[in-house]
Amino acid sequence: MTETTPGRPLVGGRPPAPPATARTEIGDQAAYAAAVQTAVAASAAYYGEGDSPLDDDVFDRLVRGIAAYEAGHPGHVLPDSPTGKVAGGAGIGDVPHTVPMLSLDNVFSAEGLRAWAAGLTRRLGREVEVWSVEPKLDGLAISARYSGGRLARLVTRGDGAAGEDVSHGMGMIIGLPARLAEPVTVELRGEVLMTRAQFEDANAARTAAGGAAFANPRSAAAGSLRAKDRPYQVEMTFFAYGALPLEGTGEDLAARLRAMPHSAIMEYVAALGAHTTAATRVPAVTATTLERLQERVEEIAALRAGLDFGIDGIVVKADAAADQAQAGLSSRAPRWAVAYKLPAVEKITRLLAVEWNVGRTGIIAPRAVLEPVEVEGSTVTYATLHNAADIARRGLMLGDHVTVYKAGDVIPRVQAPVAHLRTGGERPIEAPSACPRCGEAIDVSQQRWRCVRGRACHAVASVRYAVGRDQLDIEGLGEKIIDQLVDTGLITDFADLFALTREQLLGLERMGQTSTANLLAAIEGAKAKPLSKVFCALGVRGTGRSMSRRIARHFATMDAVRAADAEAFQLVEGIGPEKAPVLVAEIAELGPLIAKLAAAGVNMTEPGAPGPVPAGTPAGTGTGTTQTPVTGPKDAGASAPAAALPLEGMSVVVTGSMSGPLENLTRNQVNELIERAGGRASSSVSARTSLLVAGDKAGSKKAKAGKLGVETVTPEEFAARVADLL
Numbered sequence: 001m002t003e004t005t006p007g008r009p010l011v012g013g014r015p016p017a018p019p020a021t022a023r024t025e026i027g028d029q030a031a032y033a034a035a036v037q038t039a040v041a042a043s044a045a046y047y048g049e050g051d052s053p054l055d056d057d058v059f060d061r062l063v064r065g066i067a068a069y070e071a072g073h074p075g076h077v078l079p080d081s082p083t084g085k086v087a088g089g090a091g092i093g094d095v096p097h098t099v100p101m102l103s104l105d106n107v108f109s110a111e112g113l114r115a116w117a118a119g120l121t122r123r124l125g126r127e128v129e130v131w132s133v134e135p136k137l138d139g140l141a142i143s144a145r146y147s148g149g150r151l152a153r154l155v156t157r158g159d160g161a162a163g164e165d166v167s168h169g170m171g172m173i174i175g176l177p178a179r180l181a182e183p184v185t186v187e188l189r190g191e192v193l194m195t196r197a198q199f200e201d202a203n204a205a206r207t208a209a210g211g212a213a214f215a216n217p218r219s220a221a222a223g224s225l226r227a228k229d230r231p232y233q234v235e236m237t238f239f240a241y242g243a244l245p246l247e248g249t250g251e252d253l254a255a256r257l258r259a260m261p262h263s264a265i266m267e268y269v270a271a272l273g274a275h276t277t278a279a280t281r282v283p284a285v286t287a288t289t290l291e292r293l294q295e296r297v298e299e300i301a302a303l304r305a306g307l308d309f310g311i312d313g314i315v316v317k318a319d320a321a322a323d324q325a326q327a328g329l330s331s332r333a334p335r336w337a338v339a340y341k342l343p344a345v346e347k348i349t350r351l352l353a354v355e356w357n358v359g360r361t362g363i364i365a366p367r368a369v370l371e372p373v374e375v376e377g378s379t380v381t382y383a384t385l386h387n388a389a390d391i392a393r394r395g396l397m398l399g400d401h402v403t404v405y406k407a408g409d410v411i412p413r414v415q416a417p418v419a420h421l422r423t424g425g426e427r428p429i430e431a432p433s434a435c436p437r438c439g440e441a442i443d444v445s446q447q448r449w450r451c452v453r454g455r456a457c458h459a460v461a462s463v464r465y466a467v468g469r470d471q472l473d474i475e476g477l478g479e480k481i482i483d484q485l486v487d488t489g490l491i492t493d494f495a496d497l498f499a500l501t502r503e504q505l506l507g508l509e510r511m512g513q514t515s516t517a518n519l520l521a522a523i524e525g526a527k528a529k530p531l532s533k534v535f536c537a538l539g540v541r542g543t544g545r546s547m548s549r550r551i552a553r554h555f556a557t558m559d560a561v562r563a564a565d566a567e568a569f570q571l572v573e574g575i576g577p578e579k580a581p582v583l584v585a586e587i588a589e590l591g592p593l594i595a596k597l598a599a600a601g602v603n604m605t606e607p608g609a610p611g612p613v614p615a616g617t618p619a620g621t622g623t624g625t626t627q628t629p630v631t632g633p634k635d636a637g638a639s640a641p642a643a644a645l646p647l648e649g650m651s652v653v654v655t656g657s658m659s660g661p662l663e664n665l666t667r668n669q670v671n672e673l674i675e676r677a678g679g680r681a682s683s684s685v686s687a688r689t690s691l692l693v694a695g696d697k698a699g700s701k702k703a704k705a706g707k708l709g710v711e712t713v714t715p716e717e718f719a720a721r722v723a724d725l726l
């Protein structure tokens with residue numbers, strides 16, 4: 001079978017991955033019959049135990065292929081074809097629904113959405129005045145029947161006409177209260193899903209009990225809800241997306257539910273005490289124009305990667321009850337709603353090997369080597385596996401089929417094995433018994449394993465990092481030279497660089513008089529770097545460029561940094577109770593290196609920083625700190641001069657090319673400038689952004705800032721505001 005891929009662009013600025021219109025090419029009746037059989041079996045597994053062998057992308061391509069073949073051969077459509085049926089005809093159950101529980105038709109682009117809306121307008125003979133736009137939650141549909149305000153019965157969607165009774169699931173589902181706020185008889189409809197944390201917990205409990213892990217949160221929710229007896233507890237989450245009258249519902253309420261717009265029903269449901277998307281980062285909103293509708297679709301798509309639950313699209317509904325009633329239902333889906341599908345973010349591929357790499361701090365981290373697979377437009381070959389315990393918890397084996405997704409849109413992660421695809425040929429993943437780099441012992445006392453030699457194990461990596469552009473920025477100190485310096489024992493850490501002599505450098509390969517002189521000058525120059533850079537060069541785990549700047553600005557001197565305890569660190573923006581003690585321990589461990597740097601004459605202060613608060617001055621420390629929001633700018637109250645800074649407390653985003661006084665600054669330098677001016681540099685525009693600096697060729701960020709009403713200035717205007725700090 002081959003793939004056809006019509007060149008149809010997807011909106012939202014993402015590369016189509018693959019295009020939602022790609023389909024499996026079916027050549028003849030035999031291939032068609034086989035495809036139908038495969039799709040029906042996959043659907044049965046998907047809606048049953050939640051263990052389909054196909055990922056959604058492959059399944060959807062297959063069904064599109066089946067539909068295309070049927071369109072060309074209308075006389076040969078098989079009765080069990082999945083097309084045109086709820087759950088592909090695979091749903092089961094014997095509890096009849098009050099009103100059918102249907103699928104949703106799909107669109108894949110702005111154009112498709114417009115065409116669908118135009119079709120609905122034609123059918124109604126009038127424009128839809130209000131649309132409701134909400135996330136399409138990726139779990140399974142449930143009907144929750146309440147009698148006199150008490151949860152009485154849970155029923156799955158099944159084949160749309162009747163579903164399975166899963167009332168045994170009551171009590172495991174957050175957001176579906178046992179009692180509503182009013183003693184009403186009503187049916188709530190919504191999605192049961194697992195948040196990422198619930199999924200991790202469920203899989204950990206399952207593998208600990210000797211079971212095989214679930215492949216993804218959706219199948220975990222489906223499988224867990226249907227399982228009647230289980231030796232462990234799992235937790236799921238409910239989000240309502242509808243309410244309707246039941247037999248026994250009071251006349252009054254029934255009439256109201258039939259007359260209220262969808263958005264008002266959702267408010268009522270939330271008031272009754274059930275979860276709705278209103279409490280999430282992607283709440284349902286109403287829109288009165290197609291432009292706003294499309295814009296909201298894109299907003300939700302952009303927030304998707306940061307959500308702690310899965311969504312696979314956006315649902316658009318005509319809001320008014322009259323519109324819904326008049327549009328009616330087809331046998332498979334309502335005509336007044338549509339799903340704007342987003343590209344699949346999860347793929348199935350194979351785990352070929354696990355590599356154990358030593359990082360610059362001596363951490364030994366496993367990395368999955370995968371059979372290359374396309375995820376959201378890029379090919380993924382490696383994925384993060386946090387640590388050995390993580391591998392065990394997920395129950396992964398070499399050769400496993402695994403589900404892979406991108407976290408936060410960038411780092412690919414291995415989620416879970418697809419246990420039912422095991423052939424018996426899978427092998428356990430062996431953890432190393434000695435450091436794979438130096439052969440020394442491994443400290444396994446923490447979750448993240450570490451070579452007992454710590455940073456010294458991979459000195460080359462830590463020195464390379466320390467001399468990088470955003471740290472000490474020592475030009476002329478390339479990888480080959482660092483390798484030689486470490487190999488010959490001339491340096492064991494980057495502080496040793498400052499003790500290097502002319503003769504030592506001349507003795508290295510490819511080092512002449514000039515390059516040696518230049519390198520020595522660069523090393524000398526690095527001594528004057530501000531504390532923020534020197535601190536960053538230490539490579540303290542969890543502190544990159546901007547965190548190092550914040551720490552340097554807050555404490556002003558290395559002595560103050562070294563004297564700080566966990567509580568003191570929490571006064572720095574972005575450092576919470578978990579990170580603070582780790583920093584304290586790391587900095588203590590780095591004590592000898594810091595002392596060596598200081599002895600070499602390296603600068604240990606941050607120019608222009610307000611300076612540490614003198615001992616004995618309360619200045620927001622002590623019990624009062626709990627009132628400071630974790631994300632708020634904490635330096636604000638620490639000292640008087642800080643309050644006078646031009647960007648104090650502001651979140652600033654920079655986009656486009658810089659001009660005027662900022663022309664020659666790198667983006668990192670502009671960000672430093674923002675932070676020196678008391679602001680916080682951020683890379684994306686949101687409602688919390690205070691200022692956008694938009695240069696030439698500014699694109700989507702400027703448009704977004706315009707929509708959100710964020711103040712926007714040119715680089716020149718910005719330079720004028722921070723002129724004193726330039």
Ligand SMILES: NC(=O)c1ccc[n+]([C@@H]2O[C@H](COP(=O)([O-])OP(=O)(O)OC[C@H]3O[C@@H](n4cnc5c(N)ncnc54)[C@H](O)[C@@H]3O)[C@@H](O)[C@H]2O)c1
Pocket residue numbers: 042043046047052053054055056057059060086087088101102103104105134135136137138139140141142157190191241315339
């Ligand atoms: N991998 C496989 O083998 C396999 C098999 C069958 C189906 N599938 C996947 O399932 C999808 C089709 O399944 P479907 O028919 O269950 O769902 P659908 O895509 O047709 O959408 C309908 C469902 O969306 C859900 N939903 C989520 N948020 C909603 C909201 N805000 N308002 C209303 N409904 C909301 C409801 O549960 C509803 O039943 C396809 O994308 C397909 O890839 C995969």
Ligand SMILES: [Zn+2]
Pocket residue numbers: 358435436437438439440451452453457458
């Ligand atoms: Zn080692």
